């Protein structure tokens with residue numbers, strides 16, 4: 001039987017590729033961690049995979065703002081052997097209906113590359129960003145998240161709420177203008193929002209909203225639902241022992257984060273293989 005081939009991009013400051021690859025493996029995928037240089041030097045190609053993962057980390061040290069240098073590398077880099085723009089590989093990958101997941105730095109990369117919220121992604125227009133947390137500090141905590149039941153997002157189908165860790169300095173979701181936010185909300189692209197643990201409603205209240213994101217947005221998808229980026233780390237909650245209270249609460253064996261990867265693998269089996 002054909003296997004779902006997952007690729008996790010590493011290099012230039014990523015630090016969550018091993019966990020992300022493990023999540024793909026636990027979900028039943030065949031997975032490879034591929035350094036971006038292997039793509040640039042033509043040794044590997046996105047064409048040979050079904051599920052592209054951009055992991056968290058500190059790409060290029062976040063020097064130009066988180067993931068900005070990496071976005072330029074993907075936007076303007078060319079394959080050394082063929083001269084093909086790297087961006088063309090991403091566009092082909094998207095047009096073939098494949099899946100892309102960006103976590104934290106990976107989400108920042110997708111937004112700064114212009115493929116999320118994907119309203120006009122073929123022009124790679126950056127319509128949103130993730131900027132410095134209102135607290136002015138690096139935030140490292142677990143957060144309560146509510147999912148939009150009407151989202152087209154492939155990764156979150158069947159899920160209602162999540163409890164996941166965030167660890168970032170530039171997690172505040174902002175948009176170019178009100179029209180972009182209206183389009184995101186009206187198309188149900190704001191997949192998950194930071195919520196208050198008691199009201200279970202989206203909140204701007206710190207620390208439940210750890211960064212001050214507008215409309216409490218913690219993650220967005222594109223209109224197809226096949227491109228998804230989020231600041232929380234689903235790959236950091238795959239097993240009950242990852243949970244901060246695992247020694248004193250009755251928890252399911254599988255961590256909540258694994259469901260996103262299960263949904264991805266199932267989608268590919270049903271729609272691409």
Ligand SMILES: NC(=O)CC[C@H](N)C(=O)O
Pocket residue numbers: 055056057058059062066103104105106167168169170171
């Ligand atoms: N965990 C991460 O990927 C961090 C993302 C980015 N380096 C930030 O601090 O905002």
